Amino acid sequence: MRNRWGKGALIALGALGGAFLILAFALQVPAIGHTIGAPAACGTCHVMTDQVLSLERGMHRELACVECHIPSGFFAKPIEEIKAASRHAAVFLTNSTPDVITATDSSRDIIQARCIECHAGFLRETSLVHHPTDGLKCFECHRDTTHGLPLRN
Template sequence: MKLPITIGLILLAVAVGMLLYLSDFTVYLGNDPTACNNCHVMDAVYEGWYHAGHKQWATCNDCHTPHEFIPKYFVKAKSGFNHVSAFTIGHLPEPLRAKESTQKIIQANCIYCHQETVSMVADGTMDSGRYCFECHRSVAHGDRGISILPYQDTGTYQPLRER
């Protein structure tokens, strides 16, 4: 009885290991923005970031994940699972928007990086219920809808099986 379970666990470990190797899983553990751009639906977002002001200062993870080690990788794992699920099932939200939990992380990171500026605005108190990116939306990703890419995300994404 123990032998089949052991063999099954070994085969499962080999299958998971092969999947991780073939998907170049380790690239997603780093901070390289091109990893975020592996999916074509991110082309316009990546293109916007690439030509916007934050490129020289921040990567995707600097804004979209917590800076602390364990929370950062927890959020990356959760987001990765959501992204893989959405692509596998073929249900991508259109347009792509940050979830509320991600918006809170982005807000905390805006304040983290711009503490001095925030402290000088309105005596350091932020408008309750408003995010920095509500007024400064084009700072990190540039103006929406502008891309030099011929295959720009036009807001009409449909899985291939529905076309």
């Protein structure tokens, strides 16, 4: 039986895997990850202006965008960054930018996981009476804490 994969395809697959590992490693370096996912970088797209400006007013203004919007983890982080970049590029290239930006369901899950990850100590001290687990995400009630007060015309 002949090998379905030619030598060139195996080399290309190896190169792609190597590039992914290099990217995965590079994004783990704080200087690179925070530069790529910093508000200044995200704000280069005009549609993100309100989010970037409101972040500057919020309690988390010292954080890079990726600290809340991208999962932690050696492989999860670059995979999600590639997915998000692809999604953003597709929206830009098809000129289908929505009037109001909303997080996807998977993004909402990532943001929730990052809230819990960073604030785990506080959550252990907090009574569930004040923070019921009825399916609400942290940012649904604490929206102004994250991005600051909404911008008004």
